[in-house]
Amino acid sequence: MSTTMTHDAGHHEEHPTGIKRWLFTTNHKDIGTLYLWFSFTMFLIGGTFALVIRAELFEPGLQIVNPQFFNMMTTMHGLVMIFGAIMPGFVGLANWQIPLMVGAPDMALPRMNNWSFWLLPFAATMLVAPMFMGAHFMDGNGPWFGWTFYAPLSLQYNHLAYFVFAIHLLGISSIMGAINIIATILNMRAPGMTLMKMPLFVWTWLITAFLLIAVMPVLAGCVTMLLTDKYFGTSFFNAAGGGDPVLFQHVFWFFGHPEVYIMILPAFGIVSQIIPTFARKKLFGYSSMVYATASIAFLSFIVWAHHMFTVGMPVAGELFFMYATVLIAVPTGVKVFNWVATMWRGSMTFEPPMLWAISFVFLFTIGGLSGIMLAVVPADVQYQDTYFVVAHFHYVLVTGALFGIIGAVYYWLPKWTGNMYSDKLAKWHFWLSLVSVNLTFFPMHFTGLAGMPRRYADYPLEFTRFNQWSSVGAFIFGFSQLLLLILVIKCIRGGQKATSEVWEGAEGLEWTVPSPAPYHTFAIAPEVK
Amino acid sequence: MSESHGGYYLPQPSYWPLVGSVGLFLALGGFAHFLVDHGSPLWMISGFVILAIMMFGWFGTVIHESGSGAYNAQVDRSFRMGMAWFIFSEVMFFAAFFGALFYMRIFAEPWLGGASNNFFTHQWLYPDYVAHWPSNGPGTVGGKFGQMPAWGLPAINTLILLSSGVTVTWAHWGLKKNNRGQLILGLFMTVALGALFVGLQAFEYHHAYTELNLKLSTGAYGSTFFMLTGFHGLHVTIGAIMLLVVLLRSVKGHFSPHHHFAFEAAAWYWHFVDVVWLGLFIFVYWLA
Amino acid sequence: MSVSNYKKTARRLLGAALLLGSGQALAERFNFQPPVTPVAHDIYGLHMMTFWICVAIAIVVFGAMFYSIFKHRKSQGAVAANFHENTKLEVLWTIVPFVILVVVAIPATKTLLYLENTSDAALTVKVTGIQWKWKYEYVDHDNNDANNVSFISTILPDQIAASSSGNSARIDKLNTPEHPYLLTVDHDLVLPINERIRFLVTGNDVIHSFFIPQFGIKKDAIPGYVNETWAEIQKPGVYYGQCAELCGKDHAFMPIVVRAVSKADFAAWMTKKKAEAVKAAEEASSNKVWKLADLIKKGNEIYHGKGGCFGCHGANGLGGGPFPALKGSKVATGPVAKHLHTVIFGVAGTPMQAFGKQLNNLELAAVITYERNAWGNNTGDAVQPKDVAAARKAP
Numbered sequence A: 001m002s003t004t005m006t007h008d009a010g011h012h013e014e015h016p017t018g019i020k021r022w023l024f025t026t027n028h029k030d031i032g033t034l035y036l037w038f039s040f041t042m043f044l045i046g047g048t049f050a051l052v053i054r055a056e057l058f059e060p061g062l063q064i065v066n067p068q069f070f071n072m073m074t075t076m077h078g079l080v081m082i083f084g085a086i087m088p089g090f091v092g093l094a095n096w097q098i099p100l101m102v103g104a105p106d107m108a109l110p111r112m113n114n115w116s117f118w119l120l121p122f123a124a125t126m127l128v129a130p131m132f133m134g135a136h137f138m139d140g141n142g143p144w145f146g147w148t149f150y151a152p153l154s155l156q157y158n159h160l161a162y163f164v165f166a167i168h169l170l171g172i173s174s175i176m177g178a179i180n181i182i183a184t185i186l187n188m189r190a191p192g193m194t195l196m197k198m199p200l201f202v203w204t205w206l207i208t209a210f211l212l213i214a215v216m217p218v219l220a221g222c223v224t225m226l227l228t229d230k231y232f233g234t235s236f237f238n239a240a241g242g243g244d245p246v247l248f249q250h251v252f253w254f255f256g257h258p259e260v261y262i263m264i265l266p267a268f269g270i271v272s273q274i275i276p277t278f279a280r281k282k283l284f285g286y287s288s289m290v291y292a293t294a295s296i297a298f299l300s301f302i303v304w305a306h307h308m309f310t311v312g313m314p315v316a317g318e319l320f321f322m323y324a325t326v327l328i329a330v331p332t333g334v335k336v337f338n339w340v341a342t343m344w345r346g347s348m349t350f351e352p353p354m355l356w357a358i359s360f361v362f363l364f365t366i367g368g369l370s371g372i373m374l375a376v377v378p379a380d381v382q383y384q385d386t387y388f389v390v391a392h393f394h395y396v397l398v399t400g401a402l403f404g405i406i407g408a409v410y411y412w413l414p415k416w417t418g419n420m421y422s423d424k425l426a427k428w429h430f431w432l433s434l435v436s437v438n439l440t441f442f443p444m445h446f447t448g449l450a451g452m453p454r455r456y457a458d459y460p461l462e463f464t465r466f467n468q469w470s471s472v473g474a475f476i477f478g479f480s481q482l483l484l485l486i487l488v489i490k491c492i493r494g495g496q497k498a499t500s501e502v503w504e505g506a507e508g509l510e511w512t513v514p515s516p517a518p519y520h521t522f523a524i525a526p527e528v529k
Numbered sequence B: 001m002s003e004s005h006g007g008y009y010l011p012q013p014s015y016w017p018l019v020g021s022v023g024l025f026l027a028l029g030g031f032a033h034f035l036v037d038h039g040s041p042l043w044m045i046s047g048f049v050i051l052a053i054m055m056f057g058w059f060g061t062v063i064h065e066s067g068s069g070a071y072n073a074q075v076d077r078s079f080r081m082g083m084a085w086f087i088f089s090e091v092m093f094f095a096a097f098f099g100a101l102f103y104m105r106i107f108a109e110p111w112l113g114g115a116s117n118n119f120f121t122h123q124w125l126y127p128d129y130v131a132h133w134p135s136n137g138p139g140t141v142g143g144k145f146g147q148m149p150a151w152g153l154p155a156i157n158t159l160i161l162l163s164s165g166v167t168v169t170w171a172h173w174g175l176k177k178n179n180r181g182q183l184i185l186g187l188f189m190t191v192a193l194g195a196l197f198v199g200l201q202a203f204e205y206h207h208a209y210t211e212l213n214l215k216l217s218t219g220a221y222g223s224t225f226f227m228l229t230g231f232h233g234l235h236v237t238i239g240a241i242m243l244l245v246v247l248l249r250s251v252k253g254h255f256s257p258h259h260h261f262a263f264e265a266a267a268w269y270w271h272f273v274d275v276v277w278l279g280l281f282i283f284v285y286w287l288a
Numbered sequence C: 001m002s003v004s005n006y007k008k009t010a011r012r013l014l015g016a017a018l019l020l021g022s023g024q025a026l027a028e029r030f031n032f033q034p035p036v037t038p039v040a041h042d043i044y045g046l047h048m049m050t051f052w053i054c055v056a057i058a059i060v061v062f063g064a065m066f067y068s069i070f071k072h073r074k075s076q077g078a079v080a081a082n083f084h085e086n087t088k089l090e091v092l093w094t095i096v097p098f099v100i101l102v103v104v105a106i107p108a109t110k111t112l113l114y115l116e117n118t119s120d121a122a123l124t125v126k127v128t129g130i131q132w133k134w135k136y137e138y139v140d141h142d143n144n145d146a147n148n149v150s151f152i153s154t155i156l157p158d159q160i161a162a163s164s165s166g167n168s169a170r171i172d173k174l175n176t177p178e179h180p181y182l183l184t185v186d187h188d189l190v191l192p193i194n195e196r197i198r199f200l201v202t203g204n205d206v207i208h209s210f211f212i213p214q215f216g217i218k219k220d221a222i223p224g225y226v227n228e229t230w231a232e233i234q235k236p237g238v239y240y241g242q243c244a245e246l247c248g249k250d251h252a253f254m255p256i257v258v259r260a261v262s263k264a265d266f267a268a269w270m271t272k273k274k275a276e277a278v279k280a281a282e283e284a285s286s287n288k289v290w291k292l293a294d295l296i297k298k299g300n301e302i303y304h305g306k307g308g309c310f311g312c313h314g315a316n317g318l319g320g321g322p323f324p325a326l327k328g329s330k331v332a333t334g335p336v337a338k339h340l341h342t343v344i345f346g347v348a349g350t351p352m353q354a355f356g357k358q359l360n361n362l363e364l365a366a367v368i369t370y371e372r373n374a375w376g377n378n379t380g381d382a383v384q385p386k387d388v389a390a391a392r393k394a395p
Ligand code: HEA
Pocket: A148, A260, A261, A263, A264, A306, A307, A325, A326, A328, A329, A330, A332, A333, A334, A336, A364, A365, A366, A367, A368, A369, A371, A372, A374, A375, A376, A380, A383, A384, A385, A389, A392, A393, A396, A397, A400, A401, C057, C061, C096, C097, C098, C100, C101
């Protein structure tokens, strides 16, 4: 892709400074930065909750917290990671990169963009506030019913309304963010950038945004029904009134399953950017990548009940959802094979972004394959709600979504800050993470197969050993992430100056602007040939 | 004040979004405080007041910018896409409640009556229960109730909404022909029909509560009936307010035949509300 | 890790080596627990099949990837090739996975149909998940409730006490092969071997899940609906399960213990249980007036045992978090009628259950008396079974 572009730095550089810059900003780069810092903060908070879980599970017996508090940790860990860390992380990347990658001066609706972000801290506050609302903090007054908040369990929760409205706020933020991304991609592309010339990160985000707009409102409906069941006497989830607790799960997973693809598709896009760069070879099968992403998105709407194979659905339903679910392996396989084929006979180097991308392909595939095992209904009867599931989803979420985000940060950080980061620190971060993440989550497959149910504050002695491995790994992994924090701060403060292109094999519009990318870019649209 | 970049208008930093966040936070947090802790509703009310102020301020800014000619066709397209996808999200919100309705009618009710793999559900828990619809379940939650007939008020309301769809289109024609009289009259009739609709629905609710013993807490039927029609009614109200603002702006002469995004956005919204009503009329009233 | 932990680990490793293959619960395992029903066997086979297929796929994909990583690197002088499409290849790697999936789906479908066919049961057991205990009812074929044997199975309080002490030495001491830690209940679910047993699973308050790994069953206990599953146990023995759906605070403390015995032993056990049930019913319905001390003693047992009250309100009546203290509570020290009503009918929308369905009149009278006279609640009230009987009828 070659471009002709004019860039007039200097003239538009003035922008407000101090706190006002961040509170009132309408600039996609500022907002992207805010999102990314928010995401990282929430990651540390959610991770701290995970460390409480892992510390408690280090050995049998309750050494640190009581069961109620433990449940709260599990719940808040899941919620904070998903809604606080991963989703805003991807939106932050979208904010920074999409305008740069499609040659737009900014997001389509910059003021709304600010609103999407600034709702998040308020939503997060509302989410965690109930933790501090009881007589004693250690009683566990925050949400304690699992991130899936199944009725009727969640209906027993005293502070339910706060939780419901926190989800509403998060949903409003996500929907507005997604609308903005769609409008930017569909309306703001530089002349010549046809849909089938868009970088894959842009493509995957376009489809992700569509998923968001389609399912976040369903989640909103879901929590609203919970609210009215609790406070206004409706009977959606109450059999006596003609409702069904399982209805809750259908509505929730109609949101929940597409949600997991919301958390992986942008990572697919990132990996599809990184691998060609460092293999110095064009992405293999560009158009099949696009169609595969679209197929995954489509299928994601008809597989939700694979989370519900033990609720007593009629057999026909179980069969349908099993068949539909395993089908997802086909388009996902296409993506994996395309990545491998891109590396094949390339000229590879292994800078930090590439390391993360390769381990993404490796470890995400492991998570995907255990997903296929889960989809086989009779076997899922054994796996369901055990640590085998926990292992599965951490492979796709941590070594999938999270590794994708970290890879993206390593890939684009020089573009954002104008400085190269410390290679040595990056390598330490990577290798420590890689080893410890597997130490944490691989043994969970075994604890799960042996029959340890998830969301357990205490467990029989036979599960001790693997839990100890997991706990040790979790602490190493957690503290290794502080290296990333140090690396980023150092990189912001200085370092070897980055060129516009940054990486030898990098292609795309974002590499045509200087590093750091000026406050306003593409004031005059570049021409894409 | 406008800052134009190669034609695409990029707004200055703005405090309205933050005000909006504070407003929403207070409104919802205050509502929760009210529900959970039986706290004072003042928090919630102040939140909604702040939200209203935010809307005035934000839309006022947009109208000002638009009036000063800052927006080119591309900006206009962004607005259109924004509105269209927002309406799509609303469609999905209603889909959740329609889904709940269909699930209860098609699955849960028959299962409680022993269908499919629920022979024992019926035999053990509700041996005397015969599945039917409309129903408030085997526990007759909320007590005996009367069904809302389709061919009374609801049918009239259908006519009202359908004609309001016509009047708003007629107003649009007027706008396009630069016939301000037609525009204003059309809009006025639309808003009036909308208000009439809401009024009749309030009447219907009153009837349901006082004479039919049909309440929000009347089991599955009451839950779905009031949640669906209630959220719809809320959307009609919002749509009517939007149209009212457009009407006032029309009176002020804000719109030109080629440049009237606000009008179109409100009109799309109105049509969406219309279509949802048709779904409601068929599945909630008629085929009940 | 403390020294005792190292010793424990070493012991356990030794144990693992010794017990390898014998299916002992303490052996560390990398795979499912040994199946003991036909369904569990089928599931095991299916699981291993999909597992090996996944391994094969992984070898192919990762093999290609690592080959490329080692061979096609710049430092090895690799020069990037120019291709970026190959229709034949792409069609191939769309079709092959599809075929593999069909291969998986066929046995999966068969096993599923087998698993979900609950007909022709010789014995039916109704299982109700209650926060945080299981209720079992042996249902007679004539479906006459009067002939049913039923009981509630709760984890032993010493397990919970050891757990919350967090003291691993104490836990180790408690843990014996017959009574494994956290897997020990007051009443085992006794079942005959070599018979088709149908489980009808339902929930009382929230969703629980009836999970016994070695039987290959897991069925959610949904309040207001009854789910079915089945098992035919092939070997006598003790089998353990745990609740597998988050159900609140003590989700980790509602184990399932099945004792599978021969048909003859089962019949004998049944007869004994029926006799006990008749006796208990007589005792509860007799008009005998009980002494305060006797009621308190019995109530103490129920509070800390069968009733499971201590699970929420605490062994010392102090409650915690969302659970109110009973010590000095207005209900437990105020009018008896309100107390009776709370315990018999529960508090809707809270975990406080309607114990009228779980306990008989004598038991209710006892536990209420206990609560009114323990922890310094010195009301001196002795609630009698007939008071409970009257309260049951009250509106
Ligand atoms: C990013 C998130 C993410 C992703 C991408 C996935 C991907 C998949 N997931 Fe996962 N899943 C979760 C997040 C995710 N999941 C979470 C969070 C839960 C738990 C929720 C909760 O209960 O809290 C969960 C739970 C979950 C369950 C329910 C388990 C249970 O509770 O009993 C199931 C069951 O079918 C499942 C299946 C799958 C499948 C089939 C895929 C597929 O998309 C995977 C496809 C990929 C591959 C298969 C690998 C690459 C393909 C090839 C190399 C081609 C060749 C392969 C074959 C022919 C097999 N997942």
